[in-house]
Amino acid sequence: MxxxxxxxxxxxVGTLYTGNVGSSCRAMANMGIRHLRLAAPNLQNxxxxxxxxxxxxxxxxxxxxxxxxxxxxxxxCVAVVGTTAxxxxxxxxxxxxxxxxxxxxxxxxxxxxxxxxxxxxxGLLNEEVAQCTHLVRIPVDEGYTSINLSQxxxxxxxxxxxxxxxYEPPHEKAPPAPQAQKMQLMKNWSEMLCEIGFMKPxxxxxxxxxxxxxxxxxxxxRDDAALMLxxxxxxxxxxxxxxxxxxx
Amino acid sequence: MxxxxxxxxxxxVGTLYTGNVGSSCRAMANMGIRHLRLAAPNLQNxxxxxxxxxxxxxxxxxxxxxxxxxxxxxxxCVAVVGTTAxxxxxxxxxxxxxxxxxxxxxxxxxxxxxxxxxxxxxGLLNEEVAQCTHLVRIPVDEGYTSINLSQxxxxxxxxxxxxxxxYEPPHEKAPPAPQAQKMQLMKNWSEMLCEIGFMKPxxxxxxxxxxxxxxxxxxxxRDDAALMLxxxxxxxxxxxxxxxxxxx
Numbered sequence: 181m182x183x184x185x186x187x188x189x190x191x192x193v194g195t196l197y198t199g200n201v202g203s204s205c206r207a208m209a210n211m212g213i214r215h216l217r218l219a220a221p222n223l224q225n226x227x228x229x230x231x232x233x234x235x236x237x238x239x240x241x242x243x244x245x246x247x248x249x250x251x252x253x254x255x256x257c258v259a260v261v262g263t264t265a266x267x268x269x270x271x272x273x274x275x276x277x278x279x280x281x282x283x284x285x286x287x288x289x290x291x292x293x294x295x296x297x298x299x300x301x302x303g304l305l306n307e308e309v310a311q312c313t314h315l316v317r318i319p320v321d322e323g324y325t326s327i328n329l330s331q332x333x334x335x336x337x338x339x340x341x342x343x344x345x346x347y348e349p350p351h352e353k354a355p356p357a358p359q360a361q362k363m364q365l366m367k368n369w370s371e372m373l374c375e376i377g378f379m380k381p382x383x384x385x386x387x388x389x390x391x392x393x394x395x396x397x398x399x400x401x402r403d404d405a406a407l408m409l410x411x412x413x414x415x416x417x418x419x420x421x422x423x424x425x426x427x428x
Numbered sequence: 429m430x431x432x433x434x435x436x437x438x439x440x441v442g443t444l445y446t447g448n449v450g451s452s453c454r455a456m457a458n459m460g461i462r463h464l465r466l467a468a469p470n471l472q473n474x475x476x477x478x479x480x481x482x483x484x485x486x487x488x489x490x491x492x493x494x495x496x497x498x499x500x501x502x503x504x505c506v507a508v509v510g511t512t513a514x515x516x517x518x519x520x521x522x523x524x525x526x527x528x529x530x531x532x533x534x535x536x537x538x539x540x541x542x543x544x545x546x547x548x549x550x551g552l553l554n555e556e557v558a559q560c561t562h563l564v565r566i567p568v569d570e571g572y573t574s575i576n577l578s579q580x581x582x583x584x585x586x587x588x589x590x591x592x593x594x595y596e597p598p599h600e601k602a603p604p605a606p607q608a609q610k611m612q613l614m615k616n617w618s619e620m621l622c623e624i625g626f627m628k629p630x631x632x633x634x635x636x637x638x639x640x641x642x643x644x645x646x647x648x649x650r651d652d653a654a655l656m657l658x659x660x661x662x663x664x665x666x667x668x669x670x671x672x673x674x675x676x
Binding site: 235236237274321323327331342347349399 | 451454455457458459460483484485521522523524526527565567568569571572573574575576578579582583586589590594595597598
């Protein structure tokens, strides 16, 4: 089956700084997206900084395609997704990237899809926005809405990557403890806490509610229960060896 | 009511490059998070690059706090969230940032919460990870798992910002067109298409199914319908003026 991320084309339009190109390459590679296009690049500095920022994403950097115009860079694409920070003309149907990631991937399963990022200083021009089939705006705080180019590339690619389902989220390796093991733990701790003199048997019900509360705050795994059972076992052994001193 | 984002403390541990500090300041400001702490910074270059990368997030940069140790930097925090790219010792209960953003904000509603980022070259040390109450790992592609420090800050802050509900996602300003308006549109287009000679009345039912399909692909607003009604009106006027030529 086709991986729709392979059909994503990150298109940087009129980019000024090679460092942003390099950082974008690294961000793309982090998110499993590898095809970069530069449309009418307007680079003001040498590629040295770009290569430094790309770090190990040199394959993304080196396989970039360059086009003289916006139109040529997106000509083969079945959808053209523009990113915009501004409101206004042609920009009313903008969506958050998370809200349209699934739609974009569905189109990318059928052909190349351009995700277009404008110039560092003035973004996409109105005539470029008018050619986009989709528009996205990254959620940002009103206090500082201007986001760095490679940071915008990262968030957009991150939303596509997480929506693609190609990443398995980390999960606790140990299974949750079954109730019988937890009850065994409560019983052993209750006996231990009496034996080491932490509490008297008449206080056990009260105190054990407190320990039950502590052990029930979150997921409690088999490993967690085994660890705490070990504590009870060892404390009982030590107390028996040293002599049991109630409330001592 | 307290904004939990005001209780987030971004803690950079042993950071090497001021550029990453500056980029992190900008990323934080973009996501409404303003309190930066440096723990045992190990900076290898001048603040000039840091200030350049912070751009307009100078207030975040200038109000940063510095601490000699990790322990001091997180001492007042009710939760310490470590970010880690690696698996292994102490790192089994790691979660994706999106999956624990709501829990972190709930804690931040009650007190300062540290979000801790390790060194550019080796991340957090095992003894630092062992002091964290929560661990997060950013979803990345297996092909290139090493994410830039400020990019990691951005994604973590972005997940907290979007989970905070302080951002209203963009939405289409025009309401969807009601069915009656759409049926009026179909009727006017059908009449217009006969009048301009695009189709004969006997073909109308067939062709109009095609136009109905085109106009039903996505949300179709009142403004969209008004625009297409205008086309029909003008075409009929032009056709009447120039003389109606069926299939001409």
